[in-house]
Amino acid sequence: MKYGIAIFPPKKIQDVANSYRKRYDPHYALIPPHITLKDPFEAEDSEIKEMVPHLKEIAKEMQPFEIEINKVSSFTPITNTIYLKVEPTDIIMGLNEKLYGEHLPGEREHSFVPHITIAQKLSDDEYSDVYGTLRMKGFDLKETVDRFQLLYQLDNGSWTVYETFVLGEG
Amino acid sequence: MKYGIAIFPPKKIQDVANSYRKRYDPHYALIPPHITLKDPFEAEDSEIKEMVPHLKEIAKEMQPFEIEINKVSSFTPITNTIYLKVEPTDIIMGLNEKLYGEHLPGEREHSFVPHITIAQKLSDDEYSDVYGTLRMKGFDLKETVDRFQLLYQLDNGSWTVYETFVLGEG
DSSP states (O other), rough: EEEEEEEOOOHHHHHHHHHHHHHTTTTTTTSOOOOOEEHHHHHHHHHHHHHHHHHHHHHTTTTOOEEEEEEEEETTTTOOOOEEEEEOOOHHHHHHHTTTOOSSOOOSSOOOOOOOEOOOSHHHHHHHHHHHHHHSOOOOOEEEOOOOEEEEEEEESEEEEEEEEETTOO | OOEEEEOOOHHHHHHHHHHHHHHTTTTTTSOOEEEEEEEEEEHHHHHHHHHHHHHHHHTTOOOOOOEEEEEEEEEEETTTOEEEEOOOOOOOOOHHHHHTTSSSOOOSOOOOOEEEEHHHHHHHHHHHHHHHEEEEEEEEEEEEEEEEEEEEOOOOOOOOEEEEEEEEOO
């Protein structure tokens, strides 16, 4: 099965993200707004059972932390993806690092850019138009994150939560 | 915020449910296939923080249990909802009972019928057609459930998982 690890940011940020995703993100219906912490990886049930205690340990050793969003950015020219840029604090960068630890399944394929996708798979014209408008807009979102989620993918491409890991809890 | 409690059944059952939901359930994109254990209720953050330890206790005192689906059924004439009927074992009925305990927010509004909705808001003609076909079909799904989820609703009507409660765990 395919698994991934993500943060669902507090409702307020999800609602802002969805106001754009609804129009510009074809994955809108597949998963709530999220910060991907570990990209999709294949794993057997048994590997996940082994992984869960490691994830608990990682969560337990952390404390809730703030995320801050001030603007949108984009992955162009690689893809026409537009995202809410999550400020890359040491804490979130360190959490990502731990989730690619050697005891855990799933290999890193690119460097970590904390973000919440709000538009993707746009045509070039649509991309220029939407990005042109959004990059002028300031955002002022600051919220506390206190958990992350291990998810698995269904046959239709959507994601279901397998387990929640609460920061600072055993 | 509005909260609810549900079981996401194992992937195999979710994939079967989605094969119907995709065509017949307008809530297809709002939440993965689920067995509602506690209907949506309003609660403050503080009430949820108080509720979580109770839910942990309820989960801890249980063990993983089997669910069995042999056929579809319907809520007609109340609504044109068609669902996979989850056999109402003592275990799942007892779990529902505990989730309406007096220390927890949210009042019971109707008796508990364990089910996974696969079609709703159909026209009468569509309903007759779909139900006529599906009720002739046997299902033979038996899987183990080992967790339930506390979810909250976003402004667009979709649901995000707040926390997972694993049965038999502290």
